[in-house]
Amino acid sequence: MVTKNIASDQKVKAMSLVEVRTFIEHLAKENPDAKSELNYTSPYTLLVAVVLSAQATDASVNKATEKLFKVASTPSEIVALGEEGVAQYINSIGLWRAKSRNVVALSTQLLEQHDGNVPGERQALEALPGVGRKTANVVLNIAFNQSTMAVDTHIFRLGNRTGLALGKDVLAVEKALVRRIPKDLLRDSHHWLILHGRYICKARKPECWRCPATIVCHYPNKNLG
Template sequence: MSRAAIAQMFERFAQANPAPKTELAYATPFQLLVAVVLSAQATDKSVNLATRGLFAAAPTPEAMITLGEEGIAEHIKTIGLFRNKARNVAALSRLLLERHGGEVPDTRDALVALPGVGRKTANVVLNTIFRQPAMAVDTHIFRVANRTGLAAGKNVDEVEQRLLKRIPKDYLLDAHHWLILHGRYVCTARKPRCGDCLVRDLCNFRDKTDVPADAAFEG
């Protein structure tokens, strides 16, 4: 995809959805961090259902430690790998208090040092909370980047670096959300809804479909 096409792509995304946001429910940086940790191999919808009760019972690191690993597990048992995730949430809450005064750190190195926090999770927090130009490449973004020709790569690290280089700076802060929403609702894995795609004419995907989307693209 040419530089001009990429600029046009994100201009259209911005016009259609000027203020894209994560679909994870949270009220504080700590809650977003926990939600993203829980979202590994789980849908945002399932995480939101689980965290509704979890955050009511334990909205802060202190309260999460008091709730304890078993208490956390009880709230999140409907999502995959819940026992391991409960262990990580309890441990990261403790380390946030010990190392950061209960605050979520604003550097990647400090974030990935927390239990259950990898580069992708750290990038989501850095971008969403601290508005840093970080790119969290999940399965949706990896697919969209490769399928469209936006930033082809063999692995998530390659795609991440190419996206950071190819996306115009004016759009970089919101690009993660636009791409994940596009991959989730339009450029889907099995049956891409090319008939409703905002950037169909810019995309290099050879096997385009004309199947209309079940629902319009939403932010």
């Protein structure tokens, strides 16, 4: 069903740059203090939370990390806890075995190569076990104030459905968004778009009747209730 929607969405005409600005400004006005729904207290706990959030809801990750971070919230504490120890706290989340392994391995690498600190460069982040481009983009955006765009399933759908940024894969949509969104709005757009896709512009039935950006959206099958 999602594939069908995206395929048809790709026929949507791209928004003009003026429309892109208007679209983002409407989302911003509706939700000026948008931020990540993952709980974290440092760049390191943010990194771990984002790694754990792959194919899992933020709520399920927060439930697990609430207990985990009380016991271990630094690379050395996670390494001391070990894979089995980490697994005890995160085994309610999908892919928990691989994630336990990656969290311990990336913590070891941070200690060995970065003095236990999270690096603020894409290349170094993506060299960490379990960290791909999307995770690096989230960490660079939130912890290092960089204007990156992490394209998840919601943003990929939203870009193609609305005409905001068309692309056949997540990298194409990411590049189009970075190119098209005005620089002064780019950093926070990551949050505005994720939350909009998660709660309003939903996969099966977008809730267009309560969307603040209907006027500039190019989606031809708006669900106006």
